[in-house]
Amino acid sequence: MALILTFLGKGGTGRTTVAVATAKRYAQEGKRVLLASLDTSPALSLFLGETVGSQPTDIAPNLKATYLKSAQLLEESWEELKTLEAQYVRTPFFKNVYGQELGVLPGMDSALALNAIRQYDASGAYDVIIYDGISSPETLRMLGMPEILSWYVRRFRQVFLDSDFWKAISPFAQPVSSAVLSVDLSADNFTQPTNQVNNILDDGKAAVADPNRVMAYLVTTADDISLATARYLWGSAQQVCLTVGGVILNQANLTDEIAQSFDPLNIHSVPKIPAxxxxxxxxxxxxxxxxxTTAPRSISIDVAKRQVSLFLPSFDKKQIKLTQYGPxxxxEAGDQRRNIFLPDSLRGKPVTGAKFQNNSLIISF
Structure with missing residues (x-):
């Protein structure tokens, strides 16, 4: 398993520059590194001095780079989908649609990129994967997808199976589908593919929550807007359970005011590189x-005290909305919505209070 590292910050603060430097450093240390970019402009090739392709391209010893081109990723994923369909459905209906015909829908880029990173990680060919996204909000949405998708699978599958509609048609659906379509539409038929999806999503959630597997660093200049954006992204990262390890202050000197605004994160000043x-x-x-080992964790649960604590820097209580549905x-904070599945000991217990203390939202049950 590789360490997956990404950088968050306002556009123009040097995220790509820092990503390239980090890739070079790990490669010099003997780590097998893949630098993956969703931005397919020539910028990365110019930075590296080599033409980067849609497959991992050798840049230097231990260092490869690739553009995550959505159209090609979609074509590859479509073939994988058809393989799964043939495995679980007796009469596949996607078989006559080819990946080369498909257009990339808005928002699909992130899902394709996340799946590509998952596959590169699973290959065992890399010790470090550095992801350079088009924008930091897009990167956070991408890393939050396992949690969001698992909620949809968890809630909507059961809602459908429990619905009056399914109960009404299920006695007729199976014999008719078997006779006419040769398709098994029993509820048990959903188990295998759904469990396979859940396993992938659970692995993704566990990886994002583990700082030894996935981590982000904030990149900012001393500009007020860049600093404010970095703080906002710090708080937003907690909503997808992503550990922020520190701050890279690009081309600026550290002041007490900047240090206090990102406390308790470590801040590292880096110089402008000449030529x-x-x-x-x-x-x-x-x-x-x-x-x-030193970065603040996004969530902690104290069963004895019946409390859930969420680390949400840059937000205050007025900017946070809390709702409870069953377990x-x-x-809701910023542009992110996070669903926390409570442990058995707290499940079903109503929220009795919430307070904001030391950059953390503390919820009592």
């Missing part, structure tokens, strides 16, 4: 591996 002198920048980068609590 693509990457060695200066790689030496100024922090020890990313050390951050896994889950939903937290």
């Amino acid at each position: 693509q002198d990457w060695q200066i920048l790689t030496q100024a980068l922090p020890d990313f591996s050390a951050s896994a 889950e609590v939903t937290i």
Whole structure:
């Protein structure tokens, strides 16, 4: 399993520059590195001095880079879908639709990129995968997909099976489908493919929540807007359970005011690199591996106290909406909505109070 590392910040703060420097540093340390970019503009190729393709391209010893081109990823995923369909459905209906014909729907890019990263990780060919997204909100939505999709599978599958509609048609659906379509529409037939999806989503959620597997760093300049954006992204990252390991202050000196605004994160100032002198920048980068044990965790649950604590820096209580539906609590903050599936000991217990303390929302049951 690889360490997956990404960088969050306002556009123009040097996220791609820092990503390239980080990839070079890990490669120099002997790690097998893949630098993957969803931005298919020529920028990454210019930074690396090599033409990067849609398949991992050799850049230097231990270092490869690739563009995650959505159309090609969709074509590959479509073939995988048809394979699964043939495995679980007796009369596949996607077999005559070809991946080369498909257009990429808005928002599909992130899902395709996440699946590609999952496959590169599962290949065992890399020790470190560095992801350079088009924008930081897009990156957070991508990393939050396992949690969001698992909620849809969990809630809507059961809602459908429990619905009066399904109860009314189920006595007739199976014999008719077997006779006419040769398709098994019994509820049990959903179990295998649904469990396979759930296993993938559970693995994804566990990886994002584990700082030894997935981690982000904030990148900012001393500009007020860049600093405010970095703080907002810090809080938003907690909503997808993503650990933020620290801050990289690009081309600026650290002040007490900046340090206080990101406390308790460590802040590392990096200089402007003259004429693509990457060695200066790689030496100024922090020890990313050390951050896994020191960075604040996004959630903690104290069963004895009947409390759930969410670390939400940059937000206050007025910006947070809390709702409860059965065994889950939903937290809305910024552009993110997070569903927390409660442990058995708290499930069914109503929320008795919520307070905001030390950048954390503490919910009592």
